Amino acid sequence: MSRMNQENLKRFDTLLRAHLNEALPEFKGLLSSMMDGELLQGPMDEADLASARYERELALQIHYRNHRLVQEIRGALRRIENGVYGICLECGQEIGLDRLKAQPMTxxxxxxxxxLEKL
Ligand SMILES: [Zn+2]
Structure with missing residues (x-):
């Protein structure tokens, strides 16, 4: 059983931080644009209202997805700090480098x- 070496850890750390830097501004930008949406003024007809509702719904979905992504990245970075990155949270086995390369947040x-998917 080969433990994740420092060089790999460093590489994943850098990669995850880059992901986080990408996800965060989008995350914050969406939040503030949603706040702006709250301040919509003036009388709106049904169509305006429907499309505003739709856009808000869409923004919320993107927001939640992005929020989850940010959480996942932060979780992975925490596991690197704690020295448990690359070890399965469920069974304690090595996750494997190939899988981590494909999905660094897993x-x-x-x-x-x-x-878990069968549950
Ligand atoms: Zn497992």
Whole structure:
């Protein structure tokens, strides 16, 4: 069993921080544009109202997805700090470098992921 070496950890750390830097401004930008949306003034007809509602719905969906992404990235960075990155949270086995390269934020191995999806 080969432990994640420092060089790999450093690489994932850099990668995850880059992801976070990408996700955060979008996250904050959306929040403030949603706040602006609250201040919509003037009388609106049904169509305006419907499209405003639709846009808000869409913004919320993107916001939630982005929020989850930010949480996942932060979680992964925390696992690097705690020295448990690359170890499955469910079974304690190595997640494997190939899977981590494809999904750096993942916290569970392939087998556990499949098991969780069946729930
Ligand atoms: Zn597992």
């Amino acid at each position: 916290a569970v191995c392939v087998d556990c992921k499949k098991a």
